[in-house]
Amino acid sequence: MESSPTVAAISTPLGAGAIGIVRMTGSEAIDICDRIFTGRRPLAEAASHTLNYGVILDPKTKEAVDEVLVGVMRSPASYTREDIVEVNCHGGPVVLQKILSFFLDGGARLAGPGEFTRRAFLNGRLDLAQAESVAQIIAAKTGAGLRVAMSQLGGGLSETIKSLRWSILNVLAAVEAGIDFSDEDIEELDKSEAEARLEQINQQIGELVNTAFAGRVLNQGVRTAIVGQPNVGKSSLLNAMLMRERAIVTEIPGTTRDTIEEVINVKGIPLLLIDTAGLRPHADTVEKIGVERSLRAMKEADLILCLFDGSQQENDHDRALLTSVPAEKTVYVINKCDKFRGRQPVFNLGLLPSQPVIISALTRQGMRDLTEKIAAAVLGGSIPPLENPIVTQERHLRLLTEASSFLNRAAQGLRVGLGEELIAEELRSALSALDEITGEEFIDDLLDTIFHEFCIGK
Ligand SMILES: Nc1nc2c(ncn2[C@@H]2O[C@H](COP(=O)(O)OP(=O)(O)OP(=O)(O)O)[C@@H](O)[C@H]2O)c(=O)[nH]1
Ligand SMILES: [Mg+2]
Structure with a gap:
């Protein structure tokens, strides 16, 4: 194991809290902490995985800074596989900053984002896909998202990738045997069998790729834009779905100027709800920018809730709106039914491409129908079985797709009788794409990009 400098960071969120944690990893961690810690015994004598009560003293003034519990985890049975100390102190920003600064004065360096997890990866405790799941656990927005991330941390996806890798290696070995012994009298590669095996592997990759939409939904939420003309009740709908008065609602058309985003949970599916400015052509400068943002939100959305005021006669703007909304990702909603209770809406429903x-x-009538319809529109209403690996990262999706196209080319090569060297090359490229998922193969830039997304102290 390569020895890296000892690094430290505050691991709990900034701001006041009951407890805060300053964490340090590296071969000098225990020594550095011992210089400012006074307890029943020095941490150097503490057994691994113990909590040690004591006080932190300012090394210059010898003044007590806080009463603490220090967790000691010794190499290699720790998160980073290095020696780790975790000072559990009172969660005030001044206390935390002081203890961190004592560590830095004592010779530690400030940890970069995700540096603890990066070390866990570099020291072989986690593979890259598992390391990525750590950020996902922290960012999980629903129970389902958390379960998917936990399964990835447990190695669910990595296992699948390894087994695919193994299958490709077998085909590669057969192809390479043909190259190495081409002059000798050995059994020829059974090309149709190799081709069939590649197709089978590709099918498994295809199944993984198909989980990516669900993965993104569970991980990041469904981008759901509420669009419609001014005053139809978009902000009221956002508030009704959030069950709190988040957006300003008034009877004045053009109330919402900027997009407002909030996350809600619909039957375990996280929705990133976006309230938008009402779409109308004759807007003032501010509103015009708002309208542009609405159009962008509509374009980028996975799902659109297109809202109409059911108590009003449809007009040309409604017709124009209907032509600009992509029907395949839209749920049509007729609002203000309290105004025509028991009667048909004034708005002509025949204009809509699907049942609204x-x-x-206002009265929340029909909200349950709406959530049912949204759940059905997304993922067909059900979350895929979470026991199976689900692709949640754009990066993994890209690499799987790459691997798949290399395998296709290899299979095609077999079909048309391409040289074995060339086929082996395609197979090696497929392997290296898969290796990049688990981090068997990586470059520092890749690690920088991945861990940059992490918080400091994780
Ligand atoms: N009766 C009735 N009034 C409603 C309903 N929903 C909204 N309203 C009223 O309609 C007016 C406009 O509501 P908003 O939610 O601000 O409408 P909006 O679509 O966000 O409007 P802009 O932000 O201007 O585009 C307010 O006076 C609301 O109280 C409803 O279901 N029934
Ligand atoms: Mg509004």
């Missing part, structure tokens, strides 16, 4: 949901954002 009729609601009142």
Whole structure:
């Protein structure tokens, strides 16, 4: 194991809290902490995985700074596989900053984002896919998202990648045997069998790729834009779905100027709800920018809730809106049904490409129908079985797709009788794409990009 400098960071969020943690990893961690810690015995004598009560003293003034519990985890049975100390102190920003600065004065360096997890990866405790899941656990927005991340941390995806890798290696070995012994009298590579095996592997990769949409949904939420003309009740709908008065609602058209984003949980599926400015052509400068943002939100959305005021006669703007909204990702919603209770809406439903949901954002009537319809529109209403690996990272999706196209080319090569060297090359490229997922193969830039997303102290 290569020895890296000892690094330290505050691992708990900034701000006041009951408890805060300053964490340090590296071969000098225990020594550095011992210089400012006074307890029943020095940490150097503490057994691994113990909590040690004591006080932190300012090394210059010898003044007590805080009463603490220090966790000691010794190499190699720690998160980073290095010696780790975790000072559990009171969660005030001044205390935390002081203890961190004592560590830095004592010779530690400030940890970069995700540096603890990066070390866990470099020291072989986690592979790269597992390390990425750590950030995902922290960012999980629903129970389902958390379970997927936990399964990835447990090695679910990595196992699948390893087994795919193994299958490709077998085909590669057969192909390479043909190259090495081409002059000798050995059995020829059974090309149709190799081709069939490649197709089978590709099918498994395809199944993984197909989970990516669900993965992104569980990981980041479904981008759901509420669009419609001014005053139809978009902000009221956002508030009704959030069950709190988040957005300003008034009877004045053009109330919402900027997009507002909030996360809600619909049957375990996280939705990133986006309230937008009402779409109308004759807007003032501020509103015009708002309208541009609305159009962008609509374009980038996975799902659109297109809202109409059911108590009003449709007009040309409604017709124009209907032509600009992509029907395949839209749920149509007729609002203000309290105004025509028991009667047909004034708005002509025949204009809509699909059956709308009729609601009142004011009285919350029909809200349950709406959530049912949203859940059905996303993932067909059910979350895929979470026991199976699910692709949640854009990076993994890209590499799987790359691997798949190399395998296709190898299979095609077999079909048309391409030289074995060339086929072996395609197979090696497929392997290296898969290796990049688990980090068998990596360059520092890749690690920088991945761990940059992490918080400091993780
Ligand atoms: N009766 C009734 N009034 C509603 C309903 N939903 C919204 N409203 C009213 O309609 C007006 C406009 O509501 P908003 O939610 O601000 O409408 P909006 O679509 O966000 O409007 P802009 O932000 O201007 O585009 C307010 O006076 C709301 O109280 C409803 O279901 N029933
Ligand atoms: Mg609004």
